[in-house]
Amino acid sequence: MRESPDQPVVIGAGPAGMACAWTLAAAGVPVKILEKEDLPGGLCRTLNFNGHLFDIGGHRFLSKSAEVNRLWHEVMQEDMLHVKRLSRIYFHKKFFDYPLSFFNTFRNLGLWESLRCIASYFRCLLTHPGDERTFEGWITNHFGRRLYEIFFKTYTEKVWAVVCGGISADWAAQRIRGLSLRVALREIFFKSGARPKTLAEEFLYPRTGPGEFYQRFERRIWGLGGEFAYHTRVSGLRHEKNKITALLVEETPSGRIFEMPVPFVFSTMPLPLLVRAMIPQAPEPVLAAARQLRFRSFLVVNVILNREHVFPDQWIYIQDPEVRMGRIQNYKNWSPAMTMDLRKTSLGLEYFCTQDDDLWRMNDVDLIDFALMELEKTGLAGRRDYVNGFVVRRANVYPVYSLGYEKHVGVIRAWLETFDNLKTLGREGLFHYDNSDHALLTGIYAARNYLGEGPYNVWDVNVDESYLET
Ligand SMILES: Cc1cc2nc3c(=O)[nH]c(=O)nc-3n(C[C@H](O)[C@H](O)[C@H](O)COP(=O)(O)OP(=O)(O)OC[C@H]3O[C@@H](n4cnc5c(N)ncnc54)[C@H](O)[C@@H]3O)c2cc1C
Numbered sequence: 001m002r003e004s005p006d007q008p009v010v011i012g013a014g015p016a017g018m019a020c021a022w023t024l025a026a027a028g029v030p031v032k033i034l035e036k037e038d039l040p041g042g043l044c045r046t047l048n049f050n051g052h053l054f055d056i057g058g059h060r061f062l063s064k065s066a067e068v069n070r071l072w073h074e075v076m077q078e079d080m081l082h083v084k085r086l087s088r089i090y091f092h093k094k095f096f097d098y099p100l101s102f103f104n105t106f107r108n109l110g111l112w113e114s115l116r117c118i119a120s121y122f123r124c125l126l127t128h129p130g131d132e133r134t135f136e137g138w139i140t141n142h143f144g145r146r147l148y149e150i151f152f153k154t155y156t157e158k159v160w161a162v163v164c165g166g167i168s169a170d171w172a173a174q175r176i177r178g179l180s181l182r183v184a185l186r187e188i189f190f191k192s193g194a195r196p197k198t199l200a201e202e203f204l205y206p207r208t209g210p211g212e213f214y215q216r217f218e219r220r221i222w223g224l225g226g227e228f229a230y231h232t233r234v235s236g237l238r239h240e241k242n243k244i245t246a247l248l249v250e251e252t253p254s255g256r257i258f259e260m261p262v263p264f265v266f267s268t269m270p271l272p273l274l275v276r277a278m279i280p281q282a283p284e285p286v287l288a289a290a291r292q293l294r295f296r297s298f299l300v301v302n303v304i305l306n307r308e309h310v311f312p313d314q315w316i317y318i319q320d321p322e323v324r325m326g327r328i329q330n331y332k333n334w335s336p337a338m339t340m341d342l343r344k345t346s347l348g349l350e351y352f353c354t355q356d357d358d359l360w361r362m363n364d365v366d367l368i369d370f371a372l373m374e375l376e377k378t379g380l381a382g383r384r385d386y387v388n389g390f391v392v393r394r395a396n397v398y399p400v401y402s403l404g405y406e407k408h409v410g411v412i413r414a415w416l417e418t419f420d421n422l423k424t425l426g427r428e429g430l431f432h433y434d435n436s437d438h439a440l441l442t443g444i445y446a447a448r449n450y451l452g453e454g455p456y457n458v459w460d461v462n463v464d465e466s467y468l469e470t
Contacts, residue, residue: 022447272293364391405431
């Protein structure tokens with residue numbers, strides 16, 4: 001790898017790191033990107049398995065930012081599909097429309113249960129029993145206790161593995177901002193048009209998956225003079241007098257470890273890992289704050305089935321408490337080009353987990369077996385259809401908004417801001433539950449600040465303009 005003392009370095013070739021590198025390179029700054037894996041795109045990469053393409057969880061392209069939309073179109077040109085969203089909720093062996101539609105929900109729940117939900121909603125509207133600082137309280141006040149228990153509690157606890165009373169309402173506010181039962185009912189009966197973004201009916205999707213965008217984006221950055229080093233992991237940041245002086249870098253598979261002097265660092269590493277990588281160690285209160293920040297991890301069992309049709313949705317939320325699976329993606333419903341053979345179907349069976357739990361540690365053969373058994377339980381498809389499959393694990397992808405997390409982020413942020421030449425950005429880097437458009441914006445803004453075109457506050461991206469779903 002060529003080393004130049006003047007090159008700012010970006011840690012991570014995900015959306016945030018790449019957007020930062022692109023903005024710098026376009027301004028003539030010779031930037032270098034260090035990426036521990038072998039492909040650009042971070043969580044937005046697309047994997048090819050026997051000619052079938054799989055995302056790491058389906059990745060919609062949907063943004064309120066004109067700047068991001070412009071970038072997507074400029075890079076993808078005509079190769080973006082407008083996909084009509086179809087996604088339902090599987091609960092108690094029934095499929096509920098999502099967004100909830102009155103008649104479908106009514107039919108599935110039955111008259112008695114529906115009346116109980118409505119009564120519960122009005123009771124909560126009058127009494128506001130929930131503590132609005134928590135996810136549970138926020139949802140109860142906006143949807144009623146009964147609907148909270150049916151539609152939110154199980155799925156949310158699957159994602160976060162903590163009881164909803166321990167999750168900050170920030171997550172609800174980000175995920176379903178602007179939505180309540182009142183808004184949903186108004187939408188059903190009056191088609192008000194004031195549809196919150198959570199309910200977006202259409203999204204963009206690159207014909208061969210999000211990885212296509214990031215591969216083209218990578219070529220543009222190379223073309224502007226940016227430089228990528230793959231299989232290159234940053235394991236330490238050496239600092240002195242409020243300046244990062246060098247990075248400790250490990251190359252795989254050679255195992256070579258070396259120090260790289262750096263003038264300026266943009267990091268998209270997970271925030272607590274960045275703190276722990278500091279040499280000498282961060283002060284104890286900062287380390288203590290980093291220990292309080294937790295991530296959920298994610299694994300997906302990707303399978304190819306010998307069946308032409310399994311279900312029409314792009315994805316299905318599995319709220320049913322009888323299976324641990326959280327969601328199922330059906331990639332040819334995102335784009336037919338995701339499947340080499342349209343007589344087959346490729347599914348992503350998704351699990352939210354923790355790095356030391358039984359699912360994470362299970363070997364791939366057993367995991368595929370387990371996921372197929374769960375798929376069979378849902379009645380959607382069965383083992384007999386199975387042709388081939390593989391497992392993808394991604395650690396530290398869901399920042400857990402446990403109560404009080406902002407205080408810990410604040411302690412870390414204040415310490416990092418004492419460094420003249422270090423900026424943290426991106427979803428894991430800011431410990432912010434962001435989508436790829438927000439991550440791209442944090443990269444663009446961080447680079448503009450460096451170029452003196454700011455000030456932009458990367459910590460505020462996606463604080464009040466978003467659509468979000470798990
Ligand atoms: C299951 C799932 C579904 C999602 N669906 C959508 C969706 O539909 N639409 C949407 O817009 N967004 C979606 N997102 C969110 C989107 O994936 C993220 O917002 C986006 O990828 C964040 O970009 P990033 O660059 O901040 O981080 P990442 O994508 O995580 O990239 C970080 C990169 O840094 C590298 N890295 C980390 N540490 C080091 C190190 N020490 N040394 C070198 N390299 C390092 C990593 O390998 C990675 O490549 C989804 C996320 C998940 C988990």
